[in-house]
Amino acid sequence: MADSEGKGPAVEQTFQAPTKVRSAEIVVPPNRLKSKVGSGGIDDSVLVKAQELLENNTIAFKPIAQMLVDILHEAIADAKSGTLKGEDAIQAMLSPAMQLKAQGGMFHYPLISQIGDILVNFLETVPDVDKDVIDIVVHHKFALNAVLGSQIKGDGGKLGRELREALLDACMRYYKRQKN
Numbered sequence: 001m002a003d004s005e006g007k008g009p010a011v012e013q014t015f016q017a018p019t020k021v022r023s024a025e026i027v028v029p030p031n032r033l034k035s036k037v038g039s040g041g042i043d044d045s046v047l048v049k050a051q052e053l054l055e056n057n058t059i060a061f062k063p064i065a066q067m068l069v070d071i072l073h074e075a076i077a078d079a080k081s082g083t084l085k086g087e088d089a090i091q092a093m094l095s096p097a098m099q100l101k102a103q104g105g106m107f108h109y110p111l112i113s114q115i116g117d118i119l120v121n122f123l124e125t126v127p128d129v130d131k132d133v134i135d136i137v138v139h140h141k142f143a144l145n146a147v148l149g150s151q152i153k154g155d156g157g158k159l160g161r162e163l164r165e166a167l168l169d170a171c172m173r174y175y176k177r178q179k180n
Contacts, residue, residue, distance in 0.1 A: 061107035062148055068096040068103075069144045076137055079129050089129040093137055097123060100144065111147050111156040114164055115140060122171045132177070136170050143167060 075092035078084040084092050101116030119140040126133050143163055147156070156163065 061103070061109055064103065064107075065100060065109070065112055065144070065148055068099050069141060069148065071096040072100075072137070072141050072144075076134060076141065079134055086128055090123055090126065090133075094120065094123045097140075110154060111160045111163075112144065114155065114160075115143050115147065115167065118164065118167050118171065122174075126174075127178075132174050136174055139170055140167060 072093060075084065075089065075096065078092060079089040097116050097119040099116075101113050101120050104110065104113030104116055119137065122136060122140075147160075147163075155161075
């Protein structure tokens with residue numbers, strides 16, 4: 001499912017039918033920190049240096065993203081084992097997904113951000129964790145690992161579009177099964 005310009009998934013349109021039952025907080029790194037939350041006593045030179053790093057993409061994002069995928073993997077394992085149940089399990093998976101969504105975009109990895117966005121929208125709308133929810137989250141984790149382990153640039157072109165469509169399709173099949 002692509003937007004009218006064919007640039008990526010129309011996630012907002014796709015997820016309009018399911019009602020969000022929760023939301024998560026994004027930890028905002030210093031990207032445009034001053035304009036987002038005010039300086040709050042932070043030295044302007046620190047803000048300038050942080051912004052330069054982000055704009056020049058000199059921070060190695062892949063290790064950060066891999067760490068977030070590993071956290072997602074642990075949350076999946078905890079949900080499978082029953083260590084985390086219900087809302088706690090969803091929140092444990094939602095937090096790294098939100099970080100991948102936000103930081104992927106900020107560090108110029110739009111495909112990571114888009115996959116994170118699909119996962120976040122899905123997790124915000126599911127009522128509880130069951131085998132199907134875990135399977136969908138696992139598929140998102142595999143997609144994230146595949147993107148991080150490859151040389152896919154930008155939004156991934158045709159491959160990225162097909163990947164996003166497959167993940168959206170899995171989410172939509174879940175919603176259809178829930179309605180029946």
